[in-house]
Amino acid sequence: xxxxxxxxxxxxxxxxxxxxxxxxxxxxxxxxxxxxxxxxxxxxxxxxxxxxxxxxxxxxxxxxxxxxxxxxxxxxxxxxxxxxxxxxxxxxxxxxxxxxxxxxxxxxxxxxxxxxxxxxxxxxxxxxxxxxxxxxxxxxxxxxxxxxxxxxxxxxxxxxxxxxxxxxxxxxxxxxxxxxxxxxxxxxxxxxxxx
Amino acid sequence: xxxxxxxxxxxxxxxxxxxxxxxxxxxxxxxxxxxxxxxxxxxxxxxxxxxxxxxxxxxxxxxxxxxxxxxxxxxxxxxxxxxxxxxxxxxxxxxxxxxxxxxxxxxxxxxxxxxxxxxxxxxxxxxxxxxxxxxxxxxxxxxxxxxxxxxxxxxxxxxxxxxxxxxxxxxxxxxxxxxxxxxxxxxxxxxxxxx
Numbered sequence: 001x002x003x004x005x006x007x008x009x010x011x012x013x014x015x016x017x018x019x020x021x022x023x024x025x026x027x028x029x030x031x032x033x034x035x036x037x038x039x040x041x042x043x044x045x046x047x048x049x050x051x052x053x054x055x056x057x058x059x060x061x062x063x064x065x066x067x068x069x070x071x072x073x074x075x076x077x078x079x080x081x082x083x084x085x086x087x088x089x090x091x092x093x094x095x096x097x098x099x100x101x102x103x104x105x106x107x108x109x110x111x112x113x114x115x116x117x118x119x120x121x122x123x124x125x126x127x128x129x130x131x132x133x134x135x136x137x138x139x140x141x142x143x144x145x146x147x148x149x150x151x152x153x154x155x156x157x158x159x160x161x162x163x164x165x166x167x168x169x170x171x172x173x174x175x176x177x178x179x180x181x182x183x184x185x186x187x188x189x190x191x192x193x194x195x
Numbered sequence: 196x197x198x199x200x201x202x203x204x205x206x207x208x209x210x211x212x213x214x215x216x217x218x219x220x221x222x223x224x225x226x227x228x229x230x231x232x233x234x235x236x237x238x239x240x241x242x243x244x245x246x247x248x249x250x251x252x253x254x255x256x257x258x259x260x261x262x263x264x265x266x267x268x269x270x271x272x273x274x275x276x277x278x279x280x281x282x283x284x285x286x287x288x289x290x291x292x293x294x295x296x297x298x299x300x301x302x303x304x305x306x307x308x309x310x311x312x313x314x315x316x317x318x319x320x321x322x323x324x325x326x327x328x329x330x331x332x333x334x335x336x337x338x339x340x341x342x343x344x345x346x347x348x349x350x351x352x353x354x355x356x357x358x359x360x361x362x363x364x365x366x367x368x369x370x371x372x373x374x375x376x377x378x379x380x381x382x383x384x385x386x387x388x389x390x
Contacts, residue, residue, distance in 0.1 A: 023307035025220035103306050110364045111303050112218035114296070124364040132361075154361070154373035155354065162357025166327075166349070169305045169319040178349035185384060186377045 008046040010036040016058035016105050023108035024055055052117055055109060059123040062105035066127075067134050074138035080149075081187040083142055084156045085180055087135070091160045092167075092176035100171045103164045132157050139187075148190035156183045203241040205231040211253035211300050218303035219250055247312055250304060254318040257300035261322075262329050269333035275344075276382040278337055279351045280375055282330070286355045287362075287371035295366045298359045327352050334382075343385035351378045 014036035018027040029043050029051060047053045069090060077083035094102070106127045115121040136146075136153035144152060159179035167175040209231035213222040224238050224246060242248045264285060272278035289297070301322045310316040331341075331348035339347060354374035362370040 022309070022311070023218065023220065023303075025218065026307060101309070104360075106364065107302070107360045108218075108306050110360050111298050111306065112221060114217070114363065116217070121364075125366070128361045128364050150369075151373045151376055154370045155377040158357035158361045158370040158374055159350065159354045159377075160357065161360050162353035162355065165299075165302045165305050165356050165360075166323045166353045168309065169301065169316075169323050171320070174345075175349045175353040178346045179353055181346055182350040182354075182377055182381045186380055189380060189384075 007036070007038050007042055011038055011042065011046060012054065012057045012061050015054045016061055017102070019055065019058055019105050019108050020102040024112045027051070027055075029054075049119075052119055055113075056119050056123045058105055059109060059120070059127055063127040063130050066131050070131065070134045070138060074141070077138075077142060079187075080139045080142040080144045080152065080191045081184050083135075083138060084152060084183045084187045087156055088160055088163075088176055088180040088183065091164065092173055092180075095164060095167055095176070096173060100168045103168055104161060107161060107164070128157065143191045144187070145190075152183065152187055152190060155186065159183055202231070202233050202237055206233055206237065206241060207249065207252045207256050210249045211256055212297070214250065214253055214300050214303050215297040219307045222246070222250075224249075244314075247314055250308075251314050251318045253300055254304060254315070254322055258322040258325050261326050265326065265329045265333060269336070272333075272337060274382075275334045275337040275339045275347065275386045276379050278330075278333060279347060279378045279382050282351055283355055283358075283371055283375040283378065286359065287368055287375075290359060290362055290371070291368060295363045298363055299356060302356060302359070323352065338386045339382070340385075347378065347382055347385060350381065354378055 011032055014032045015027065018031055018035065032054065033040050033043060044050065047057075070087065073086040073090065074083055077086060106124050109120050110124045113120045132150075132153040135156060136149040139149035139152055140146060159182065160176075163175040163179050167173060206227055209227045210222065213226055213230065227249065228235050228238060239245065242252075265282065268281040268285065269278055272281060301319050304315050305319050308315045327345075327348040330351060331344040334344035334347055335341060354377070355371075358370040358374045362368060
């Protein structure tokens with residue numbers, strides 16, 4: 001038996017994949033229905049505010065996944081350097097696995113919609129606040145002071161976000177490699193004993 | 196007297212601004228005509244392949260401007276660290292001046308179209324190749340060895356690209372500050388005497 005919420009979750013997942021592949025504006029509600037194998041009438045039943053609501057829920061699903069991932073990676077890391085390396089590795093692996101076909105869920109919302117939609121503007125802001133704050137908190141536990149953790153978190157999240165654009169355009173893993181070495185070296189320096 | 200090429204250049208400039216503000220798909224040809232104050236019939240006269248050609252020429256204009264800027268900043272820099280700092284400064288200033296309203300010309304083409312258009316895929320790839328290769332060449336002149344210059348160039352271009360997304364979403368200059376300190380420290384370490 002398929003529960004109502006399963007359909008909705010499948011639709012949010014499909015919307016998220018479509019946004020990662022070709023952005024927000026090109027996502028047709030009919031594609032979401034098809035990709036998630038949902039009944040056509042279910043769009044406005046589950047998403048009375050339509051496409052904006054669907055994208056906002058996709059952004060929230062992305063944010064939850066990223067926060068969970070940061071916490072999981074932090075549990076396995078024994079230094080700030082290891083954590084930022086693992087975070088870059090994970091994004092690079094996702095890009096390679098998709099054959100350079102999928103980027104971030106949030107970036108298209110920022111570049112295509114921005115503040116034109118109050119709801120999507122707020123969802124994008126919340127996504128990056130939660131990702132950087134979670135990463136900064138974990139870096140503090142791993143020995144970085146508050147200012148260092150904040151700088152490292154912003155640089156790592158922005159670096160990965162940018163590598164998801166340039167690596168995809170170049171069809172090369174090299175931008176992720178460069179960002180990884182750069183943020184790892186900074187993490188080392190900022191947490192060196194006596195620094 | 197208005198020359199034919201002036202109209203075309205104005206239209207490319209308008210297309211570029213529209214892409215930077217709201218991406219590729221939401222750019223209507225009528226907006227380009229209006230923004231550039233061009234005669235309506237001029238679209239298919241100057242751009243027989245339509246919107247794709249317009250975006251490809253906008254990408255090329257962006258690339259030329261970036262390459263010129265890197266060369267100009269390199270002429271004023273006396274170290275690799277100074278050059279990467281100046282490159283991040285310049286992008287941050289552009290973001291603040293636009294009130295967080297404008298991003299990169301290339302990123303939307305990558306995230307919304309990618310390889311679906313051979314022409315735009317090639318234009319995006321060429322943009323990032325030229326930007327990173329030009330920056331790497333200048334960093335070599337300023338004392339970095341070939342591998343270090345390549346890593347620094349990829350990290351700086353990707354870092355700035357990402358900060359243009361996260362800074363815009365957060366409406367904060369902080370991601371640029373974090374990327375600047377991170378790539379500057381790496382530039383210092385990679386060009387230190389005896390390294």
